[in-house]
Every structure is written in structure tokens, then in C-alpha cells.
Amino acid sequence: MPSLKDKSIVITGAAGGIGAAIAKALAADGARITVADLSEPAARAVAGEITAAGGTAIAVAVDVRQRAQVRALLDEAVAAHGRLDVLFNNAGVAQTRPFLDITEDDWRFVTDVNALGVLIGMQEAIKTFKRQGGGGKIVNTASIAAKQGYEPLAHYCASKFAVVALTQAAARAFGKDQITVNAFCPGVVATDMWKIIDKGFRDSGLTSADNEAFDTFAAGAVLGRPSTPADLVGVARFLASSASDFMTGQSLLVDGGMVFT
Secondary structure, three states: OOOOOOOOEEEEEOOOOHHHHHHHHHHHOEEEEEEOOHHHHHHHHHHHHHHOOOOOEEEEEEOOOOOHHHHHHHHHHHHHHOOOOEEEEEEEEEOOOOOOHHHHHHHHHHHHHHHHHHHHHHHHHHHHHHOOOOOOEEEEOOOOOHHHOOHHHHHHHHHHHHHHHHHHHHHHHHHOOOOOEEEEEEEEEEEHHHOOOOOOHHOOOOOOOOOOOHHHHHHOOOOOEEEEEHHHHHHHHHHHHHHHHOOOOOEEOOHHHOEEE
């Protein structure tokens, strides 16, 4: 794999789960990491782990729904690390609701973070890349829910379908600027987000036991186990590196064989 040494990489939603795993792994590869999260203390904790291990990282608080905060995040990363090379739009939320119970507020909560937040991040990163020259890379976290609709997660699925659409549209628009835009689609990953989803299934009466939804969905993986955040590190490393320079507009399923397309 080509070197990531000294690459300036911003990762949103990096205080835990997939984002934290990617941040720590790419820092170990020599990248200069900006750990961005809604929770500044949690972001600082991850950045502290990276620096304690000999890596380079800063922590920045950001609400990805707020353009001014996203702009400030990218500017801070450039000030600290000299430029922006890669943005991971990884921040996301989940919510379980029976289809007929989804409210306008539920829709806005989920789509504002998962879709609008990705759009804003992409727009502001592209502005930075074009100003710098030399291209850049955007990597969006989608989901198997971007490939198939699941009834008690309809608005979450819609938000992740939107991520794939935004990925393709931006790839078409900015390939001429040597800006690549790709996404990866995790399956059932053992993170705090799935604890929220699982609780939502129980609260809605769709399941009765702890981890029942998680275990039921995970059983669909042909590799025979649920995913862990570490399972997403390899594809993240590939998409952040020059090894993926001739790939754009793609959404890679990394789900242990749950969804085949």
C-alpha cells in the first residue's frame, strides 16, 4: 500500500467506533490526523491516544450540520498540518422507528446529520482542494442501508442512499479537478450506534431480548460473524492512499457478505 506518511486527513465522527479505529490506524501509518467530533472531550481522548503512541493528531469539535463549524474545522486542519489531503465524512446517527411512526422531526434529525452533513463536508472540502490545487480525496461512510431499505430504519436508509447519490454526483462534477469521491458501506458493526438501533427495536416491540436485532442481522453475513470497526480499516487505508487514485464514484460494500450487488 502506498505511504500515507504526512498526509493531512480529517475524520468526522472520530471519537468512537469506525471513525476512531480509522483515525488510530492511519495515524500509525504516518498520517497527520484531525479527530473531529460533536464531543470535544471524546475527540481529545482519541487524539491523545494517537499522540501517546507517537502519532500526530489534533482534536476539533464540530457539528457537521453547521457550515461555519465545518469550515472552521477544515481551516484548523490546514493550519495545523499544512494542507488537506483527505476528508472522511464519517459522522452519523441512527434511529429505529416503525415506518408509520416516523415523524418530520425524526426525518430531519437523521437526514440533517447523515445527508446534509455529508453534503456540507464535501462542499467545503472541495473548495479547499480547488484552492490548494493538486486534487484531493473524499471518503464517505454509507451503509448496507444505502443498498437496501429496511422497514424500521426507513429514514436512516434514505439518508444513506443519499450519501451514495452525493458520492456519485460529486465524483462526476470534480473528476476534472483530480478530486476523487468514494464511499464504503459497512454492515452490522459492533459499535455504540448498533446499541442504539438494537434498543430502538426493543422499544418499538420488534424484538424482546438484548442484542436480538444485532444478532439477527449479523447472522446474514456469509463470513459467519458481525463486523468490528477494525474490519473497515483496510478499505479506509486504500481509499485514502494513492492506490485508489483511478477509482471514483464507487460505494464499496464491506459487510462480511450480507448484501450482494
